[in-house]
Amino acid sequence: MHAQRSSLPRTERLQAEIHAIAARYPGPGGAVAVLHEGQVIAQHCWGYASLEHRLPFTSSSLFRICSITKQFTCATMLDRYEDPEILAPYISKRFPHLRSDPPTVAQLANNQSGLRDYWAVAMLHGAAIEGTFGPTDSDRVIAGTRSLQFLPGTSYSYVNQNFRLISEAMEEESGLSFAELLQQHVFDKAGMKRAILAAETSALPDGTTGYEGTQEGGYWPARNHIYWTGDAGMAASLNDMIAWEQYIDQQRDDPNGLYNRMSQPVQFDNGHKAPYGFGLQHGKIAGHEITAHGGALRGWRSNRLHCAALRLSIVVLFNHMSPAHQAAASLFRAFLGEAEKPSIKTTLPDKQEPHALEGLWLNEETGLSTRITAAEKGTLQLRYLMLPETLDIITPHLAEAGAVRVRHIQAEEDTQETAGPQIIMGRPGENRHVILRPYPDTPQPEPAELVGDYVCEELDGSRFTITNQGGLLHGGFSGFLGTGRMERLTNLGPDLWTFPCPRALDHTPPGDWTLHFQRRNGRIHQLRVSCWLARNLVYQRL
Secondary structure (H helix, E strand, C coil): CCCCECCCCHHHHHHHHHHHHHHHCCCCEEEEEEEECCEEEEEEEEEEEECCCCEECCCCCCEECHHHHHHHHHHHHHHHCCCHHHHHHHHHCCCCCCCCCCCCHHHHHCCCCCCCCHHHHHHHCCCCCCCCECHHHHHHHHHCCCCCCCCCCCCCCCCCHHHHHHHHHHHHHHCCCHHHHHHHHHHHHHCCCCCEECCECCCCCCCCCCEEEECCCEEEECCCCEECCCCCCEEECHHHHHHHHHHHHHCCCCCCCHHHHHCCCEECCCCCEECEECCEEEEEECCEEEEEEEEEECCEEEEEEEECCCCEEEEEEECCCCCHHHHHHHHHHHHHCECCCCCCCCCCCCCCCCCCCCEEEEECCCCEEEEEEECCCCEEEEECCCCCEEEEEEECCEEEECCEEEEEEEECCCCCCCCEEEEEEEEHHHCEEEEEEECCCCCCCCHHHHCEEEEEHHHCCEEEEEEEECCEEEEEEEECCEECCCEECEEEECCEEEECCCCCCCCCCCCCEEEEEEEECCEEEEEEEEECCEEEEEEEEC
16 A cells, blocks of 8 residues: 655645644644755744743754754764774773673663663662752762673663763763763764753753643643753754754765764674664664654653655754654655555454453563553554553464564473463564563462562662552652652552552653562562563562
């Protein structure tokens, strides 16, 4: 099936889509730009950079680009060092307690480090969701690392401190601040005249503000008190981002051009294609290869993408919490003159029978629970990562989405431990194929048995406390970052619960923590805590 094409001229299509975006994603303000062959062919700013101070959102308004910073960190590194591994000794000494070899600089830059994300781990140390998280805090969380969650180079996991480590290693090696390094190696060369490192996130110098809320309930300034560097610390205007895209286009025919070096195909150690390298995500829109990255913090959402084959770049900046990546993709399709393809689903009877994949499963390797439930007709909902995923049902034993394929099989092995039903879940982008086994459907032990304190040696004595308040179990983490709030626990199955994390230091919380209580001689002796960003942390019962 071919996508439907629009008969409108390209400029009209883009202008119409830009105005549709402003209406589709209401909020205080926004700005977009579309560049083709190095020239701006569509650009628009609307609304307010600050509602309180009545500052209009303009193309020179500073904007927190958040995780888009990661590519500028890598650009600085590649521009400065012929061999970035010169930074390895500076990174290695940040892990005084690590019981294995640290990841290489390339593995950090490609999100193949095996580290647990420090913003997720901070929640286990009792960080307040809207508290201050400064350089001393980050140093202590990173220095406390004792183990990795997978062998570096073998898999993908998004880890923010990978890029913080790179930026701080460059500071130590060069004797310059990261702000000076960005200015020297990127801002001056690309003509980004207003871009700055705005490491402290509570305010921007020009008053531009990020907002939480909705059109119906109103908007209010988002509270952020995190200190960021190479992972998410930059601020830039739309004009700055346009200058970056034009700088990329100017170097398009130079194999040694900075962006060409950054956007080279990336592999895992086994030679399989990887989805991420040097602060850039590799993907496709409408069949075209792109490199892209988004940025998100409370009150801020942004996205930029580049298609080298089309010489096309798109930048979207929102000072509210709307999905900027969807807006960027819709502008890409408008440029092509294509409407989004309708999803194609298998024809199913009106009464959908239970699917073989439905149920509660456990991945022993990661410690993550997996819940698969019926959703709209022809789909299933998978809860495994940070956010739920919708799977299209293909057959009675198979469902898939763009990034995941889940298949139910009946294992026929000689040993009882491996026989029986199981799920094979493939995630090529992570270089992972995991086995999920059905969680036993046995009577739930008395919940009061779980009440008490659990301590994690791996995390410098992080403590998890469970209480019984009027028959309801609540839990809370505490550690050197403070005493976290109590949250109600949800039971999934015998000795399997979840602890919610609806908000975190970052914009996107790490998702529900799986709490797997483990017994010895019938008594609980330890707790295994996992979320996708920080897996397999063992807490001993006191």
